[in-house]
Every structure is written in C-alpha cells, then in structure tokens.
Amino acid sequence: EAGVAQSPRYKIIEKRQSVAFWCNPISGHATLYWYQQILGQGPKLLIQFQNNGVVDDSQLPKDRFSAERLKGVDSTLKIQPAKLEDSAVYLCASSLEGGGNQPQHFGDGTRLSIL
Amino acid sequence: DQQVKQNSPSLSVQEGRISILNCDYTNSMFDYFLWYKKYPAEGPTFLISISSIKDKNEDGRFTVFLNKSAKHLSLHIVPSQPGDSAVYFCAASPNSWGKLQFGAGTQVVVTP
Numbered sequence: 001e002a003g004v005a006q007s008p009r010y011k012i013i014e015k016r017q018s019v020a021f022w023c024n025p026i027s028g029h030a031t032l033y034w035y036q037q038i039l040g041q042g043p044k045l046l047i048q049f050q051n052n053g054v055v056d057d058s059q060l061p062k063d064r065f066s067a068e069r070l071k072g073v074d075s076t077l078k079i080q081p082a083k084l085e086d087s088a089v090y091l092c093a094s095s096l097e098g099g100g101n102q103p104q105h106f107g108d109g110t111r112l113s114i115l
Numbered sequence: 116d117q118q119v120k121q122n123s124p125s126l127s128v129q130e131g132r133i134s135i136l137n138c139d140y141t142n143s144m145f146d147y148f149l150w151y152k153k154y155p156a157e158g159p160t161f162l163i164s165i166s167s168i169k170d171k172n173e174d175g176r177f178t179v180f181l182n183k184s185a186k187h188l189s190l191h192i193v194p195s196q197p198g199d200s201a202v203y204f205c206a207a208s209p210n211s212w213g214k215l216q217f218g219a220g221t222q223v224v225v226t227p
Contacts, residue, residue, distance in 0.1 A: 004158070042119070042204050042217030043159070056214055091158055101147050101166060104215065106158030 001026060004107035006092050012113045018080035021110045025073070025094030031055075032069055033104060034077050035091040043091055049075065050098055079112075087114045118142045119207050121218035129226055134192040136221050138205030141186065146210035150179060150190050153202045153220070162203075163190070195225045 005024040035043035051072040069075040093104040151159035165172040205218040
C-alpha cells in the first residue's frame with residue numbers, strides 16, 4: 001500500500017512570504033492530521049480532519065495558517081505571511097479513523113526554512 | 116505545558132544489550148500510549164502501543180510497560196541492533212478523537 005505523500009520536501013522562503021504544502025493520505029483513511037515539528041521537539045498537532053470536516057484546530061495559528069481538505073482526500077496547509085518562528089518540519093499523517101488506538105501513518109514531511 | 120516528557124535526550128547502548136527508554140506523563144485522562152521511531156529525513160513510524168487497561172505489551176524485540184499509578188511508561192528493546200539507531204518518540208492520547216501529545220524524543224545510538 002502506498003504511504004502518505006507530501007510535497008514539496010524542502011522549501012526556503014523569506015519572512016512575510018506565503019507558502020503551501022500538499023498531502024495525499026493513504027487510500028481509505030478518513031482522518032488526516034497536520035503536525036508542526038520544531039527542531040529538538042516532538043510533533044505538535046496543528047489540525048485534524050475527519051473526512052472533510054475539522055475535528056480539532058485548537059493549536060492552529062489562524063491569523064496566518066489555514067488548511068483545507070476538499071472532497072475528504074488531499075489536503076493543503078498554507079502559511080501567509082510566514083514568520084521566522086515558522087521554520088520547522090510540517091508532517092502530514094493519516095489513520096483509518098480518529099481515536100487514540102488508531103496508529104497514525106506519517107509522511108516524510110516538508111522542511112520549511114524562513115530567511 | 117508539556118504533558119508528555121522524555122527526560123533523556125539521548126541513549127547509547129552496545130549491540131546485543133537492552134535499550135530502555137522512559138516516558139512520563141501528567142494527564143490522567145490519557146488512555147492510549149504509543150511509541151514511534153524516526154530516522155533522519157523520514158516521518159515517524161508507528162512501533163508499538165498499549166492501552167491503559169494493560170500493564171505490558173510485547174511485539175518481538177519490543178516491549179512496552181505501563182505504570183499508571185506512577186504515570187510512567189518505558190520501552191524495552193532486546194536485543195538492540197544497529198538498525199535501531201533512531202529517535203524514539205513517546206505519545207499519548209485520551210480515549211476520544213485521538214489527539215496525540217508527543218514527547219521531545221530520545222536519540223538512541225547502538226554501537227557495535
């Protein structure tokens with residue numbers, strides 16, 4: 001089975017610019033997650049979708065971050081405008097259903113550097 | 116507020132010996148605990164999990180122990196192999212929509 005696909009793998013932008021990341025989850029997985037992982041820390045959940053509805057976006061900085069999952073499959077995460085502190089790896093994950101007992105399958109992430 | 120803590124940032128162990136990774140948590144609502152393994156430039160990979168109704172779960176060389184009263188869990192890898200060199204993340208979730216809280220990770224290096 002194909003894993004979670006993310007693109008691009010790397011992105012370098014200047015502060016105040018905008019950037020978008022794309023994620024294609026494992027086929028049939030209803031739940032999709034976006035995480036931010038800052039160097040030296042564990043992944044932090046930004047937003048969780050169940051099909052195309054938002055389950056949890058409590059830690060998403062909504063003044064600059066947005067995400068959508070149209071048609072309940074692919075998802076995009078956008079940052080506009082970017083700040084220096086947004087430098088991190090952005091990970092997408094998916095699982096069959098939401099729930100703590102459902103292992104999440106991660107993509108390889110997008111490494112974002114803000115100059 | 117860091118609800119899941121891995122206090123050892125790194126661990127070095129000889130090949131063939133046991134690796135013991137520790138994790139502490141503060142939220143008594145956590146019901147599921149998972150360990151993920153991460154190689155450089157790759158996403159985390161699920162390794163093993165345990166629910167709060169158990170105190171031990173074993174899968175091949177990997178065993179996770181849960182002590183609910185102490186809010187502590189550990190991952191044992193026996194015997195350790197060079198391919199086990201990676202960062203290991205402990206994660207915890209309540210029995211609801213599965214919002215995972217991750218620890219900061221422990222870098223394991225297995226030496227020949």
